Amino acid sequence: MWAMVAKETGSSDVLTLVNIEIPIPGEGQVLVKVEACGVCRHDILVRQGVFRQNVSYPVILGHEISGKIVSTGKKLKKFKTGDRVVCLPWSNLCCVCKYCQTGRNASCPDAILIGDTGLNGGYAEYVIIDEYNLVSLPDQVPYDEASFISCAIGTVFNAVIDIGKVTPRDTVLVTGANGGLGIHAIQLALLSGARVIAHITSADAMDELLNFGVDKVVFTDRGEDFSPIIDELTKGNGVDVAIDCVGTPTFRPVLKSMAQYGRWVFCGQVTGDFVKFSPAQIFLKGINLLSTYGSTKDHLESSVRLVRDGKIKPVIAKRFSLEDAKAAHDALEDGGNAGRIVLTISGENL
Ligand SMILES: [Zn+2]
Ligand SMILES: [Zn+2]
Structure with missing residues (x-):
């Protein structure tokens, strides 16, 4: 699959399009074909090396992911291949600590933000997501608008x-x-x-x-x-x-x-x-x-419902293709954008 990898910290020039193996979902995980990924200021801070907590390089950035499940690991409880999904930005949640038990997963000591470490992030054609972090995406909500619902x-x-x-x-x-x-x-x-x-x-x-x-x-x-x-x-x-x-x-x-x-x-x-x-x-x-620090699954589900019902309009500032991630980062750093910058990852131009 094609993925935009930051091999080290630096300017947007460190973003490099590379071809890597499609990952295989483990138990309780799914493989999502990424349709869109929001470009968050956090991504810039990770790329620059300003944000370093639990970050490792090379890294595929991107935690604001929407897409479709294309394969599944064993022991899934709810989701199946073909489902449209958005996700909380975490992986590796323990699900038993006091924060996980109260929905405040952002503070789980085991939590890893997707796109902060290793080659599993949203700036790619495929990403592995733990089932716990998935939320169903209604057909009425387009992928690009859905991608950043959790974060933004x-x-x-x-x-x-x-x-x-x-x-x-x-x-x-x-x-x-x-x-x-x-x-x-x-x-x-x-x-x-x-x-x-x-x-x-x-x-x-x-x-x-x-x-x-x-x-x-x-x-x-x-x-x-x-x-x-x-x-x-x-x-x-x-x-x-x-x-x-x-x-x-x-x-x-x-x-x-x-x-x-x-x-x-x-x-x-x-x-x-x-x-x-x-x-x-x-x-x-x-x-x-x-x-506030992040959002809970309840916040994500409530926000998806508001978007589905037309009560909240996700505002997209600009769309870029995956290979133009550098331009997307430059646009975010230049400022003056109304709403979120989004990578639309169709694979057609790759
Ligand atoms: Zn974000
Ligand atoms: Zn936990």
């Missing part, structure tokens, strides 16, 4: 619905609103009945965000203090919930934009920089600092 939609489902507990009474600020997380966070906040203010630092997605029903799009330069605009838009009250997909660059303006007793949910960090703050700035306003 499940994560913000967790942030907006479970952790942020957004209600129709809330005014919600979403930072990085044009990104893969943000553009789905605004949809979930709107679906929850909230008033939504979107902050962006690239004008590309302005119309798209307004078309979704966002009340205001605040467009500033990166690092600029946009809190006076939020103050004006909320008549001095601030926002009840911040879904923060950016982290350090927006920390100060978000801090100044929070309402009394606001809920501030961290779900992204785009730089390696630290922030300085006084705890008094937090507790004197009664601000709740919250965060």
